[in-house]
Amino acid sequence: MKNFTFYNPVKILFGKGQIARLAAEIPVTARILLTYGGGSIKANGVYDQVKAALAGHTVFEFGGIEPNPHLETLLKAVEVVRAENIDFLLAVGGGSVADGTKFIAAAARFEADPWDILAKQAPITAAVPLGTVLTLPATGSEMNGTAVVTRAATREKLYFGSPLVMPVFSVLDPETTFSLPPKQIGNGIVDAFTHVAEQYLTYPVGAPLQDRMAEAILKTLIEEGPKTLANPTDYAARANFMWCATMALNGMIGAGVPHDWATHTIGHELTALHGIDHGRTLAIVLPSVLTLKRDSKRAKLLQYAEWVWGITTGTEEERIDAAIGRTRAFFESVGVPTRLGDYGVPTETIPLIVERLENRGAVALGEHGDIDPAAVDKVLALSV
Amino acid sequence: MKNFTFYNPVKILFGKGQIARLAAEIPVTARILLTYGGGSIKANGVYDQVKAALAGHTVFEFGGIEPNPHLETLLKAVEVVRAENIDFLLAVGGGSVADGTKFIAAAARFEADPWDILAKQAPITAAVPLGTVLTLPATGSEMNGTAVVTRAATREKLYFGSPLVMPVFSVLDPETTFSLPPKQIGNGIVDAFTHVAEQYLTYPVGAPLQDRMAEAILKTLIEEGPKTLANPTDYAARANFMWCATMALNGMIGAGVPHDWATHTIGHELTALHGIDHGRTLAIVLPSVLTLKRDSKRAKLLQYAEWVWGITTGTEEERIDAAIGRTRAFFESVGVPTRLGDYGVPTETIPLIVERLENRGAVALGEHGDIDPAAVDKVLALSV
Known part of the structure; x- marks a missing residue:
């Protein structure tokens, strides 16, 4: 066996009805940005569950994160984080939303050109804390510190990773995935x-x-x-x-x-x-x-x-x-x-x-x- | 599958020579209490490795934690923690030293009678952070938040658990166990x-x-x-x-x-x-x-x-x-x-x-x- 370091502090809330426990996992004073994709969470009821759980919290929203999330889209979310003094990100969706939100978390606290995070593997020294509500089992992004982002302009799909973008928690309710094609x-x-x-x-x-x-x-x-x-x-x-x-x-x-x-x-x-x-x-x-x-x-x-x-x-x-x-x-x-x-x-x-x-x-x-x-x-x- | 919460933030440093990495895991300003058992770590070189790794840190010592650690012994360590303003505990030994150190960590920040932690499962609200250097594979204490302590006076062996006593890190070097009987x-x-x-x-x-x-x-x-x-x-x-x-x-x-x-x-x-x-x-x-x-x-x-x-x-x-x-x-x-x-x-x-x-x-x-x-x-x- 090779020497290794193992570190995974992501708290997993697994099972039916666990979205209701969200509120206890996020500071009540947090200014939350809820990030999501194309809107399937509005059709399948997950959006409503999340909003109900977060009643009493201050929640902003950023939708439209596409599959293979685009740098161009994510940078718009970074502007929202900065403009609204967001201090918690909640990704609701599949691996693309989780990955994109990790990038938003790192880029919002990154001084130089955020593209360097991907292209130059520039070190991350801070990130906005984030959680996820997973609606598509696949990538594992909900319990690790890595993400893949695509720059649409040049069709480049690149990876980055940092323990600082590991979710604080991830909610995995299998019932939220029943409506997936x-x-x-x-x-x-x-x-x-x-x-x-x-x-x-x-x-x-x-x-x-x-x-x-x-x-x-x-x-x-x-x-x-x-x-x-x-x-x-x-x-x-x-x-x-x-x-x-x-x-x-x-x-x-x-x-x-x-x-x-x-x-x-x-x-x-x-x-x-x-x-x-x-x-x-x-x-x-x-x-x-x-x-x-x-x-x-x-x-x-x-x-x-x-x-x-x-x-x-x-x-x-x-x-x-x-x-x-x-x-x-x-x-x-x-x-x-x-x-x-x-x-x-x-x-x-x-x-x-x-x-x-x-x-x-x-x-x-x-x-x-x-x-x-x-x-x-x-x-x-x-x-x- | 039942609903569950999984949370395990213990960082594992596994392999040959990993004790040398200790220093980077503990704040340099920490006042450390090194806890250990009957002294086998002095015979097998682990004590020397730990002390060398922590050169530059402020280190106090508390030895003599017995197998099935005794409440009576651990309360003496609690006095040391309070008297010396210890703010990090480093357990070097097997499951008994780890378990005993978890109890020390909780008891030192506990206002009422520490026996209540065991006998009444009194809730823990604070604990001194701790790490372990494991020298005996067995109990799993190095990567969980539970411990078992014995009150020698009444021959009672009781359990307690709290996420607050999960080690911040645990070092597992298989070579430190070669000399075990x-x-x-x-x-x-x-x-x-x-x-x-x-x-x-x-x-x-x-x-x-x-x-x-x-x-x-x-x-x-x-x-x-x-x-x-x-x-x-x-x-x-x-x-x-x-x-x-x-x-x-x-x-x-x-x-x-x-x-x-x-x-x-x-x-x-x-x-x-x-x-x-x-x-x-x-x-x-x-x-x-x-x-x-x-x-x-x-x-x-x-x-x-x-x-x-x-x-x-x-x-x-x-x-x-x-x-x-x-x-x-x-x-x-x-x-x-x-x-x-x-x-x-x-x-x-x-x-x-x-x-x-x-x-x-x-x-x-x-x-x-x-x-x-x-x-x-x-x-x-x-x-x-």
Whole structure:
């Protein structure tokens, strides 16, 4: 096991009716900015629940944060924070609203050009405290300190992270997600699954507890994912999926083990260029990364084949092929196609992505840093 | 899954050499009270490492915290805290030092009789911040807000808990545990195993992720426990055992599921009356609780038999018997006897324990609150 630091102070309020407990988690004197997306929270009653819980608090609002939240939009919210002396941000929505609100929190206390937070990974020294009410299980943003923001003008989708933007609390009520369209549930299942894969399918470092916990999440997603798609109001299935998505990226399974994240980095380019949903880009890229890096990932792929999929017969190559095949089939089974062609992405996009990554600096992705431009090209060629 | 609140802000610094990072975690202006036990930290070099890391800080010392820390001892430390205006406590040792230091932290800021914290579960409203350097993997105290303290005068061993006594940080360096005697490692394995059992072997509530994570810890303890006993300086095995013990009682596997804790409550009486090590009392009591409550725990016992021990053949009764038998055999295999007679406890102790529990209030232990005095008597009779 590698040395590690684990720190996750996010308070989780999980279950039916927990939105009503919001008021106790935010100082009564706070000037709150409620941030949200396209308005689905007004259609499904979550907005009303939140407003009722916060009766007595001073609440401003900022709606319209789009999927893959835009820097341009978020900077408008920063102006509101400054103009209204906002001292608490409450993100109500999915991962994009949470991520966008983390950026607002950091940018509002950042002296220089906020773009530096993303482009130069400029250190954050202060942030407006924030909480979230999660309405879409997928990204894990509700229980970590990372975010991804897109500059629409240049189609750049970039990451930043800081413990200062970890939510003070997150409310997870599975019932708030009952009205989500199946497409978003499928995307969320793939997103959570891939978060685990990025921290698990690398190479062994003698950390069997982390491995088994990662497998626990994968097996539960494989079991509960189809159930929650088939019956969206099955509380137990939705609750289990929701908790899996949070646990997939809160630092627990990633403590003391190597990380990959090549799939995410390549996937972000597909979103930036073609507007493909984040989870869907992961379904396109992950099977190809596993296929290309099958030798350096061999031990973990064989373990994955056996412990997650129960594949114990055949040669090593056959077992690895079967495990990758099962992964792809699982993604397809939850309604997420896994080929570039399924999304109408032309092969001309491949060199463009390679070029964009190169322009942003040295390309050395994956747990060994050995996914270079040529390897990115191969990964995407395997996804055609 | 039940509704739950999860909150664990303890920062974990895990791995070789992490004690050197202590200084950065404690304000440089702090007046620190370093608390420890019988002095093993002076023999094994941990004391020197801590003192070196804290060069430049103001450090007072309070040694002599005994196993099953005594109220009487801890109150002397409270006097030191008040006399010296201590504003940070650093517990260096095992679970007893951590637990005792949590009590010191709460008692030093408590206006009334500190005994009320234990006897009356009086609410804590303030505590001195504390950190730990863990040298004995077992209790999980390093990453939670609970503690158990013994009043020697009346042989009462009682529990208290508060988020205010969660450590700010805990340093876990597996190398600091290499010099522990095998007996303490065996006790620690049983302690961690039983912590999981108390949160897992109850009844199903449709929480498969929590179940699988509990099983992940059990399987890893079964796998790594014997390794770390056989070769105490095998870093990987010791690190895995250490992390299992922490994960067993940090709230993660217990979120949203029923809890038992009858084994602990009964076991505490055996320690209070006969001075038997905590882990050893659990090995005596757990198999008997599982045997007595086999009907209400049936579904989970069958799952445990299959998923943890691979027992899939035989009638339900045979599989349950086999699983309990394997549990007992595992405890014995790590050097922890499981019968009252092995510790010279006479049967006369049984009614005495029942009486002591009754004197402290209604006896309604277990996840269903149905372990009454008669059931405690039966549990202990099964342990003869």
